[in-house]
Amino acid sequence: MPGRAVRAKAKERPLWLLTPGGLLMVLVILIPLALALWISLIDLDQYTLRRWIEAPFIGLGNYTEAFSSGLLHSIWISVSFAVLSTVATVPIGIAAALVTQNAYRGRGLVRAVFLIPYVLPSFVVATVWRTMLQPDGVVNEWLHRTGTLWLSGPHSYWTLILVEIWAAWPFIYLMALAALQSVDHEVHEASAVDGATWWPKLRSVILPYLRGPVLLACLLATLNHINNFTLPFVLFGSPAPDDVNVLPMIVYVTSFQSLRFGLSAAMAVLSLVLIAIPLFVYLRAVRLDVHEEGGR
Amino acid sequence: MRSGRMRLAMALTGVTTLVAALAACGGGDDGGGDGKTLNVLIGANTQYPEEFAAWQKTISDKFKAQTGATVKFEQFASANDELTKIQTSVVSGSGPDVYAVGTTFTPTAYSTGAFVKMGDAEWQKVGGKDKFNPATLGISGPDASNQIGIPWVSRPFVMAYNTELLKAAGIAKPATTWDELTQQAKQLTKGDQYGLAVAYKDNFDPWKFVWGMSVQAGNPLVDGKTARLEDPAVLKAYETYFGWLATDKVVDPAAVGWTNPQAVAAFAKGKTGYFLLTTTTATNSLDQGAVKGKWAFALLPTVPPGATSRPANGVEAASILSGDNLLVADYSKNKDLAFEYVKLVTDSETQLDYYQKFGNLPANAAALQSLASDQKLAPVTEAAQKSVATPFTGAWGDIQLALTNVAVQSLPDLAKGSIPPATISTRLADAQKKAQSALDRAK
Numbered sequence: 001m002p003g004r005a006v007r008a009k010a011k012e013r014p015l016w017l018l019t020p021g022g023l024l025m026v027l028v029i030l031i032p033l034a035l036a037l038w039i040s041l042i043d044l045d046q047y048t049l050r051r052w053i054e055a056p057f058i059g060l061g062n063y064t065e066a067f068s069s070g071l072l073h074s075i076w077i078s079v080s081f082a083v084l085s086t087v088a089t090v091p092i093g094i095a096a097a098l099v100t101q102n103a104y105r106g107r108g109l110v111r112a113v114f115l116i117p118y119v120l121p122s123f124v125v126a127t128v129w130r131t132m133l134q135p136d137g138v139v140n141e142w143l144h145r146t147g148t149l150w151l152s153g154p155h156s157y158w159t160l161i162l163v164e165i166w167a168a169w170p171f172i173y174l175m176a177l178a179a180l181q182s183v184d185h186e187v188h189e190a191s192a193v194d195g196a197t198w199w200p201k202l203r204s205v206i207l208p209y210l211r212g213p214v215l216l217a218c219l220l221a222t223l224n225h226i227n228n229f230t231l232p233f234v235l236f237g238s239p240a241p242d243d244v245n246v247l248p249m250i251v252y253v254t255s256f257q258s259l260r261f262g263l264s265a266a267m268a269v270l271s272l273v274l275i276a277i278p279l280f281v282y283l284r285a286v287r288l289d290v291h292e293e294g295g296r
Numbered sequence: 297m298r299s300g301r302m303r304l305a306m307a308l309t310g311v312t313t314l315v316a317a318l319a320a321c322g323g324g325d326d327g328g329g330d331g332k333t334l335n336v337l338i339g340a341n342t343q344y345p346e347e348f349a350a351w352q353k354t355i356s357d358k359f360k361a362q363t364g365a366t367v368k369f370e371q372f373a374s375a376n377d378e379l380t381k382i383q384t385s386v387v388s389g390s391g392p393d394v395y396a397v398g399t400t401f402t403p404t405a406y407s408t409g410a411f412v413k414m415g416d417a418e419w420q421k422v423g424g425k426d427k428f429n430p431a432t433l434g435i436s437g438p439d440a441s442n443q444i445g446i447p448w449v450s451r452p453f454v455m456a457y458n459t460e461l462l463k464a465a466g467i468a469k470p471a472t473t474w475d476e477l478t479q480q481a482k483q484l485t486k487g488d489q490y491g492l493a494v495a496y497k498d499n500f501d502p503w504k505f506v507w508g509m510s511v512q513a514g515n516p517l518v519d520g521k522t523a524r525l526e527d528p529a530v531l532k533a534y535e536t537y538f539g540w541l542a543t544d545k546v547v548d549p550a551a552v553g554w555t556n557p558q559a560v561a562a563f564a565k566g567k568t569g570y571f572l573l574t575t576t577t578a579t580n581s582l583d584q585g586a587v588k589g590k591w592a593f594a595l596l597p598t599v600p601p602g603a604t605s606r607p608a609n610g611v612e613a614a615s616i617l618s619g620d621n622l623l624v625a626d627y628s629k630n631k632d633l634a635f636e637y638v639k640l641v642t643d644s645e646t647q648l649d650y651y652q653k654f655g656n657l658p659a660n661a662a663a664l665q666s667l668a669s670d671q672k673l674a675p676v677t678e679a680a681q682k683s684v685a686t687p688f689t690g691a692w693g694d695i696q697l698a699l700t701n702v703a704v705q706s707l708p709d710l711a712k713g714s715i716p717p718a719t720i721s722t723r724l725a726d727a728q729k730k731a732q733s734a735l736d737r738a739k
Contacts, residue, residue, distance in 0.1 A: 152708050
């Protein structure tokens with residue numbers, strides 16, 4: 001009986017009401033995606049742009065060229081940069097959340113200060129850091145090092161990670177803080193009654209509560225790092241040093257400086273696939289159930 | 297069944313509405329009689345935004361009085377914005393009627409085939425080809441019968457030098473060969489004082505040096521469909537350019553992180569002999585610094601490094617052909633109005649007014665001539681006449697990028713103190729590969 005009731009209910013659901021939203025999705029997401037896929041298969045550049053419909057179809061030509069023009073190197077740089085940045089921001093974010101969990105004088109101020117890196121536009125962050133990291137800038141002066149290059153060569157990779165960490169940790173902090181706030185009062189009381197000291201309480205009681213939201217934050221943060229264009233572009237300019245030639249940079253240069261729209265579309269499609277793999281695995285694994293009991 | 301049809305009907309309504317809305321956005325260029333509007337895409341002037349707005353108003357008023365039509369200016373903030381606008385306009389076949397584009401971007405614009413080729417009739421409409429400084433026409437098209445770019449303003453590159461420092465070092469005249477320049481720079485370097493200010497981390501400066509020195513040595517980098525980057529002249533150019541900092545030590549080591557504005561600022565402090573590669577637009581910045589009243593422009597050297605005179609096939613290139621061209625869109629429904637506008641802004645009077653306000657030199661020959669009496673400006677007007685066009689190929693953007701990339705990747709070595717020629721050669725081989733592949737694709 002209940003089964004039939006559910007089926008009847010499903011039948012009555014006015015799904016057609018989703019049509020406007022669905023149409024919009026098709027128009028805003030699916031059509032451009034299909035276009036990008038199509039463009040990645042044709043030889044579209046400045047010479048064929050005007051009659052782009054007639055641009056020659058070259059199959060997977062753009063894809064093979066993408067791999068021979070440094071895409072693998074860029075993928076490696078992007079992925080390692082994103083993972084390192086995420087790994088480094090998690091402990092900072094959680095620690096900051098724990099520090100601002102209990103009420104004390106000035107907690108509001110501390111919370112506000114913690115958010116500063118997050119609310120500053122990426123452009124501003126990059127410009128300020130670029131000024132500080134000049135060969136004769138304040139950082140070198142402070143470290144008593146003359147002429148160390150932070151914005152070119154091998155150091156630039158670590159510069160990118162450092163600045164990204166500085167700008168991105170408050171995101172983990174926000175998510176962790178939200179999770180901490182949702183821990184029931186009884187849990188704190190119960191662990192106090194059981195005589196748990198702070199470390200066992202943190203490790204066995206509080207942190208498990210954080211697991212879901214922080215994992216979700218890690219996923220989102222990693223995707224944000226991989227997609228960050230403004231930071232490397234403003235910090236290093238274009239063409240970028242090889243050590244920081246991340247995916248968005250190589251796609252940008254190919255598209256807007258070399259005007260190889262077909263090739264850059266192939267690169268963009270490949271990076272989409274790259275991002276989709278961990279996303280898919282993660283979504284399958286956690287099913288985004290932040291609360292284990294579902295809609296309790 | 298019924299609900300299926302209903303869905304279809306709704307979908308159709310939605311699509312129709314959207315198409316109608318898009319069509320409405322695309323139109324707008326046409327209109328009749330005096331009420332016509334001419335759309336002009338022009339680069340924003342971040343240095344003098346208010347004066348620029350006032351200039352636009354004046355032009356708009358004059359144009360209205362002359363033709364009855366209105367000029368609507370649309371500004372772009374960066375070259376990238378402009379490119380995006382050109383791309384979307386080229387694909388959709390509608391957009392601005394007149395574009396102001398940088399000279400080095402003209403070959404790329406030409407390769408899209410979306411702009412009006414100037415025949416005799418068209419040149420007549422803008423006041424005749426003769427009214428322009430002949431050098432400025434050098435980058436209007438691949439040859440004289442296939443031109444799309446109408447010269448608007450020139451920003452030739454020159455160097456600025458500190459008159460007091462040169463006098464103190466006993467240097468009577470600014471250098472005219474690159475070797476002489478290096479020699480003088482060594483004389484000028486002592487204590488906290490440096491011979492040259494060079495913007496090594498600039499995203500455009502490096503290729504201008506390399507191209508200039510190479511073309512003076514007889515290698516214009518592109519020979520028909522062949523790139524010639526792996527060439528002794530190019531290697532020598534890079535060695536000279538890096539050598540100032542690495543081996544001659546006549547540049548502040550911090551210059552390895554400088555962009556052009558940072559180099560201007562360094563020179564403005566009054567502790568540097570020469571500032572290589574600048575234009576008249578830097579005048580205000582220099583006059584606001586400690587160097588005020590103590591600096592002058594000079595022509596960049598035109599004799600290649602390692603030589604005392606130019607080889608027979610060398611070109612006397614004082615600067616790249618730099619400035620802005622005007623392009624009329626092929627899809628424009630107001631072409632005659634567009635040419636009227638071009639005529640107005642390239643007239644002697646308008647050009648001189650524009651120069652007074654923004655420091656861009658006239659492309660109009662008569663207007664340029666009238667500035668020749670200005671002693672301070674003489675080297676710049678000379679540079680405008682001795683400017684040489686970079687190769688006119690759609691591949692130039694890529695070649696420029698490859699040349700700059702050699703400098704970008706060499707900066708860490710440069711900071712360490714020396715770059716072995718073998719390293720430069722390896723990077724040049726990579727640049728050659730990229731340049732050649734871009735030329736191979738050029739149509």
